Structures are given as structure tokens and as C-alpha cells.
Amino acid sequence: MGDRTAELVARNDATFREANEHIAERADAHGVDGLIPFICECAEESCKEIVRLTSAEYEHVRSDGAHFLNAHGHVAAAGPHAHVVEEHDRYTIVQKVGHAGEIVRELDPRDS
Numbered sequence: 001m002g003d004r005t006a007e008l009v010a011r012n013d014a015t016f017r018e019a020n021e022h023i024a025e026r027a028d029a030h031g032v033d034g035l036i037p038f039i040c041e042c043a044e045e046s047c048k049e050i051v052r053l054t055s056a057e058y059e060h061v062r063s064d065g066a067h068f069l070n071a072h073g074h075v076a077a078a079g080p081h082a083h084v085v086e087e088h089d090r091y092t093i094v095q096k097v098g099h100a101g102e103i104v105r106e107l108d109p110r111d112s
Contacts, residue, residue: 007100007103009078009079010100010104011103014103016042038052040069041070042094047071051069061093064095067094069091070093075094082095
């Protein structure tokens with residue numbers, strides 16, 4: 001998989017991350033406590049998996065611009081452009097690497 005695939009993986013994941021940023025903002029604005037439904041941020045364009053995290057858990061995922069929230073087993077869609085960094089009961093944290101990692105850091109809305 002070349003740089004074009006890395007770019008597609010990165011941009012798809014960044015799109016899901018942006019949607020989750022809005023979910024987190026709205027949950028915080030409304031004082032939502034407990035588990036919040038987030039969208040899996042995997043590289044599979046058709047994925048509609050919902051992963052429930054607390055606000056603190058999502059902030060932990062977002063503490064690194066190359067980390068993404070995935071449902072269990074969804075890292076495979078990213079091929080060589082990601083690897084698992086943490087496994088939790090309800091979700092997995094993956095890190096984009098190489099060219100995909102560079103792109104997602106550039107696209108991180110918290111880094112602008």
C-alpha cells in the first residue's frame with residue numbers, strides 16, 4: 001500500500017474524529033455523565049459501529065493526535081498504516097504510523 005492509500009486511511013479516520021469532536025463538545029455542553037456514544041474512527045468507510053466511552057476516556061484517546069478510537073478488531077482496515085497501542089474492555093486505541101500518521105497530525109483540529 002503506497003502513500004495514496006496512507007492518505008485515504010488518514011483522511012477517512014480524521015473525518016470520523018472530527019464528528020466525534022462535535023459529539024464530545026455537545027456532551028460536555030449538556031453535562032452528559034456516563035457513557036457517550038462515539039463513532040468508530042477506523043479506516044473502513046462503511047463502518048457504523050458505535051463505541052461508548054466516558055468523556056475522560058475519549059480525552060485520553062485524543063491526548064495524542066495520531067491516536068484513534070476503534071471498535072475491537074477494526075484496526076485491520078488500516079493495514080500497515082496503524083497499530084494497536086491500548087486495548088480496553090469496550091474499545092481499542094490505535095496509532096496511525098508513517099505517512100498516515102503525519103497526515104492525521106496535520107489534520108488534528110486540536111492542533112490548529
